[in-house]
Amino acid sequence: MKTLDTPFLKKLRCICDMSTSCAALTLINIGEIRYMFNRKTLFRRNKTTNSSGKSIPIDPVKSKWLDRFSEPQTGHAIDAEQAYNQSMEEAKVFSENGLFQKNDVFLDLGSGNGRQAIGLLEYGIKKYVGIEPVKESVEFSRRTFSDYLQCEFIWLNLKNDQYNPTGTINPLEMRIPFEDGYFDAAIAGSLFTHLGSLDVCEHYLGEIHRALKTGGRLFCTWFRNPPNALSDDHKRSVFKEADIITMSTKYFTVYHTYGGMSDQFHDQWCLYCRK
Numbered sequence: 001m002k003t004l005d006t007p008f009l010k011k012l013r014c015i016c017d018m019s020t021s022c023a024a025l026t027l028i029n030i031g032e033i034r035y036m037f038n039r040k041t042l043f044r045r046n047k048t049t050n051s052s053g054k055s056i057p058i059d060p061v062k063s064k065w066l067d068r069f070s071e072p073q074t075g076h077a078i079d080a081e082q083a084y085n086q087s088m089e090e091a092k093v094f095s096e097n098g099l100f101q102k103n104d105v106f107l108d109l110g111s112g113n114g115r116q117a118i119g120l121l122e123y124g125i126k127k128y129v130g131i132e133p134v135k136e137s138v139e140f141s142r143r144t145f146s147d148y149l150q151c152e153f154i155w156l157n158l159k160n161d162q163y164n165p166t167g168t169i170n171p172l173e174m175r176i177p178f179e180d181g182y183f184d185a186a187i188a189g190s191l192f193t194h195l196g197s198l199d200v201c202e203h204y205l206g207e208i209h210r211a212l213k214t215g216g217r218l219f220c221t222w223f224r225n226p227p228n229a230l231s232d233d234h235k236r237s238v239f240k241e242a243d244i245i246t247m248s249t250k251y252f253t254v255y256h257t258y259g260g261m262s263d264q265f266h267d268q269w270c271l272y273c274r275k
Helices: 007-016 022-027 030-045 060-068 080-096 116-122 135-144 198-211 241-251
Strands: 047-049 055-057 105-109 127-132 151-155 183-188 212-225 238-240 253-258 269-274
Touching (some): 080 116, 105 198, 135 151
Parallel strands (some): 212 238
Antiparallel strands (some): 253 269
8 A cells, every 4th residue: 555655744754753863853843733634624524424434525615504503502503414404405495486586685584593594695695684582593693694794683682482481572563673675585484383373473474564675575484274273372373274364465465385284393384475
């Protein structure tokens, strides 16, 4: 087998040779050692393994986001790999269903730890605004996306029995802190599934409608009855399908739907709407 013989390894072998004087230590540049080990760490971070255990390179874009989401999370904690994969796949589906275009100004209402921004940024949106009632999630998002000047994360201290029980803002008084018609598109993923009452849901729909431009698009998800049992629990809110349709069509034209056909815990009814 051929021995790898780089200048760095030659110097290292020189140190390990017991017959070499201590003066040989001066041959080693500490900065070079640090560089070599940093390269090794980076190499490992940018590789993963397939089903057979063989190392394969990770896409540099994916590697960047895995590093950012590797920090321990509070609030809406999510695995880094899952955050990246879901966000990229969802952005692809959003684009295919006409939710957004490149250079759009985008609202994410209930943004959690900001994972939705990953795919949207990679698809080239102009600006992303995330609004979230869990303060720790907003703090994490601000750190994670601190070098993305087109991203803004806003904490609204909204009361919610599931996510922010000590909140001081009545959800019926929630206001999106932007002027009328500011956004091109909005997401309310897993938001209405935690609001508890139809009155609060209708208020949120009205605020989203106000903040969207004419022709703006909304993606939102619901648990509907049937097939789910009705519930006003903030952990998993379920509303009658007819009521969801009545509320949604008061403000929007629904142009595409899918999902929500079973009572499985995460099977949500997805609506694409246009103002």
